[in-house]
Amino acid sequence: MSLRSKKFVQKIKVIKYKEERKEIEIVKLEPKCSVPKKPKKVVTEEQLDQPTTSVVQEDVRTYVSRKTKEREGWETVQPSMFRARVEEMCPSTWECCFCGKETMHIIHCPDCGPTAHYCEECCTQIHSVVLFHKPCVWKNDMYVPHESSSETCIRRKDHNECPTAYTKTLAVISLSGHQHKINMQFCKCEMESVTLVRFRLWPSSPEVPRVAFDFKLMELAVVLQLEGCLSLKSFCDAIIQSQNGFPVMVRPDEVKDIYRSLVGDSFNEYRFHRSQFNNRESYDENHVQMANECPICCESDVTKIISLDGNFGLVHKKSSGQGTGVPRRKEKFFMDQDKVDTFVSAYGQDAKKQNINCSDFQAGNIIRSKKKTDKLDITGLFGSVCQHDIPQLFLNLKHGERLAYSVHLLQHLVDNSEQDERAGIIMYDIACSLQRHLQKEKKDLQANFKFVVPVFHSYAHNMACQLEFGQRFVEGTGLNDGEGVERLWSYLRKFSSITKEMTVSNRHHLLVDALEHYSNRIKEKLGERLKAMLEKAKKLQEETFKKNYETYNFGKKLNDLVYKIKSNSF
Numbered sequence: 001m002s003l004r005s006k007k008f009v010q011k012i013k014v015i016k017y018k019e020e021r022k023e024i025e026i027v028k029l030e031p032k033c034s035v036p037k038k039p040k041k042v043v044t045e046e047q048l049d050q051p052t053t054s055v056v057q058e059d060v061r062t063y064v065s066r067k068t069k070e071r072e073g074w075e076t077v078q079p080s081m082f083r084a085r086v087e088e089m090c091p092s093t094w095e096c097c098f099c100g101k102e103t104m105h106i107i108h109c110p111d112c113g114p115t116a117h118y119c120e121e122c123c124t125q126i127h128s129v130v131l132f133h134k135p136c137v138w139k140n141d142m143y144v145p146h147e148s149s150s151e152t153c154i155r156r157k158d159h160n161e162c163p164t165a166y167t168k169t170l171a172v173i174s175l176s177g178h179q180h181k182i183n184m185q186f187c188k189c190e191m192e193s194v195t196l197v198r199f200r201l202w203p204s205s206p207e208v209p210r211v212a213f214d215f216k217l218m219e220l221a222v223v224l225q226l227e228g229c230l231s232l233k234s235f236c237d238a239i240i241q242s243q244n245g246f247p248v249m250v251r252p253d254e255v256k257d258i259y260r261s262l263v264g265d266s267f268n269e270y271r272f273h274r275s276q277f278n279n280r281e282s283y284d285e286n287h288v289q290m291a292n293e294c295p296i297c298c299e300s301d302v303t304k305i306i307s308l309d310g311n312f313g314l315v316h317k318k319s320s321g322q323g324t325g326v327p328r329r330k331e332k333f334f335m336d337q338d339k340v341d342t343f344v345s346a347y348g349q350d351a352k353k354q355n356i357n358c359s360d361f362q363a364g365n366i367i368r369s370k371k372k373t374d375k376l377d378i379t380g381l382f383g384s385v386c387q388h389d390i391p392q393l394f395l396n397l398k399h400g401e402r403l404a405y406s407v408h409l410l411q412h413l414v415d416n417s418e419q420d421e422r423a424g425i426i427m428y429d430i431a432c433s434l435q436r437h438l439q440k441e442k443k444d445l446q447a448n449f450k451f452v453v454p455v456f457h458s459y460a461h462n463m464a465c466q467l468e469f470g471q472r473f474v475e476g477t478g479l480n481d482g483e484g485v486e487r488l489w490s491y492l493r494k495f496s497s498i499t500k501e502m503t504v505s506n507r508h509h510l511l512v513d514a515l516e517h518y519s520n521r522i523k524e525k526l527g528e529r530l531k532a533m534l535e536k537a538k539k540l541q542e543e544t545f546k547k548n549y550e551t552y553n554f555g556k557k558l559n560d561l562v563y564k565i566k567s568n569s570f
């Protein structure tokens, strides 16, 4: 063999070897069934010696590569997922999943689930008890809505043979937003709307409803409104837009406009019904008491810390109207507005000139409120929360942030508390002005409270005021920052775009529901939060003690030194 051919053979061998290696590598890259083990991160001493910036860079690099890898993963699988979804738009089986009968016209019910394939008989039987589904049947190479041959009638089992019974056709809107024409048996023993509630359906009107909504749909609309501030109009639009289940040819709907059927009082009444039900209002007086109060502050031996503030975002347009009748849940959270208005107008204008001595951020509000009030009949909301951030008392503002509003609220607190538990701490961003004002005008009211300016707001006040009223310098508030109302506003503020367009009574109702929702959310997490706060306080106490000890030692050494120098020089 010549040298040349020898080299050639070697070269081939190398290529072959390389190819084998490649194959091995490819095999390794292929996903396995078992969960791949994470490579252990070994930190060498050299790495430890390097400055921290390279560790950060390393973190960024691993984050980017992890994200890129994830993205590539999606890109690989995306086409197959798309294909699978299209494939599943035609039947995967011709066999009824109950009786096993084979049929060319297999019925699939997306509401029953992805594996639900029925024959005609089984479908009818199942959907006579499992209500408000939209099965579809395979005909002419496509799924079309399935019209059941036998009409089912929903009836109360306990009034089945009732002599006053009659049947009526209604439209039911289910969670998926689909409409169902159903037959329902009512009887004269109770109102139709009451019978509907037994079947977890909410009537569109109190007396002769023609449309009913699934409770699940109502519940979703309420929580999306209270949690995400979604207007009812947007909710209805979204429900219609969402393609839950299957793109089937939809029959023309009975109810053209879902929003129309809900927007009247139906939706508001559902919210009212829901809060009554959740609070067990008409059954248990104690439960109502519990639902209204802070579980910790209601103990009488606790010093109450209440923070106050006004919000000028939650306005109401004059043109949106007052609304008819007494607002739903009138007594909850809100003080009697007539009394507030009478008190404030009798209190006089001079009250608002009191501040601006030590802070200037208030001035803006006065200018702003003057400019905008002509078109507004409510210029904002004034409210209070306890030290655990649970909403307490609220009232509507009709002017700027006058001291009269806070004076009225404090008077209410004193009038409604028991003799022995009067002392409390008031945290308010103009607490200094309020205290000076009360000292001059209402000394006996002032004596009930201690006044404190919340942590972050205190920086807007001058030094003398900070030392006298600043939260960090006043005894008794511990680590309470007093900014609880601000946290509430950041939740409640979002509602202003909906509430300013509502009637005054509907605005009241929605704000009460929102406050209750906020309150419940805090109560749920109160235990965890208190524990975390206690731990934080303990840690801070320890650190402060250590620092103080060091300062004390340093001071002592300094003293000794001074003493030495002094004794030397003399």
Ligand SMILES: [Zn+2]
Residues within 6 Å of the ligand: 096, 097, 098, 099, 100, 101, 118, 119, 120, 121, 122, 123
């Ligand atoms: Zn069957």
Ligand SMILES: [Zn+2]
Residues within 6 Å of the ligand: 109, 110, 111, 112, 113, 116, 127, 130, 133, 134, 135
């Ligand atoms: Zn079904």
Ligand SMILES: [Zn+2]
Residues within 6 Å of the ligand: 159, 162, 163, 164, 187, 188, 189, 190
């Ligand atoms: Zn009956």
Ligand SMILES: [Zn+2]
Residues within 6 Å of the ligand: 294, 295, 296, 297, 386, 387, 388, 389, 390
């Ligand atoms: Zn509390």
Ligand SMILES: [Zn+2]
Residues within 6 Å of the ligand: 358, 359, 432, 433, 453, 461, 462, 465, 466, 469
């Ligand atoms: Zn001040």
